[in-house]
Amino acid sequence: GISSERLYSVTDTNGLVLSRDVDIKNGVLQFTVRGTLNSGATYRTITGMFHIREDYLGAIDVNNFLSVRLLNGAIDLRKNDAGTGSTLATATVTTSDAVDYSVRVEWTGARIRAWVDDVQLIDVALTGLNLKYLDYGRIGFNLETAGAPATAARVDDVYVFTSNAPQPWHDWRANA
Secondary structure (H helix, E strand, C coil): CEECCEECCCCCCCCCEEEECCCCCCEEEEEEEECECCCCCCEEEEEEEEEEEECCCCCEECCCEEEEEEECCEEEEEEEECCEEEEEEEEECCCCCCCCEEEEEEEECCEEEEEECCEEEEEEECCHHHHHHHHCCEEEEEEEEECCCCCCCEEEEEEEEECCCCCCCCCHHHCC
């Protein structure tokens, strides 16, 4: 639904996913988020998802994706692999309930970087079996809830950009 020009989950169901097939292999997802973000036991937050897997028919696979979430004094870069979630990288950041935060995640090849309010907090590279996510191009959002949170989760100002991998040009004389 839409309330005050912000997207929210009408059913408030944990794990509810909204996605879009944009086939972005390298890109940027930027959004403003608010919710009950200051607890690890009672929360309501919206996570930004990228590298979401699709099956051979183009149906979304909500068991395999990467995501970034702001929760309980941290920004987490997470993976969901065959339905099991785990943290790839995390960084400390101040979180408060009912406050707007600008979150940005950029992925280029195996490198993933994340910012909160224009401060870069995560810079990692996928390795080993995690490289499989590079083949998935869908983006989206996921609602995560626990306990009885007081502040509704909202997302606004969503921007998605595709980008190309940087191409070094070391010798200016080599190509006129």
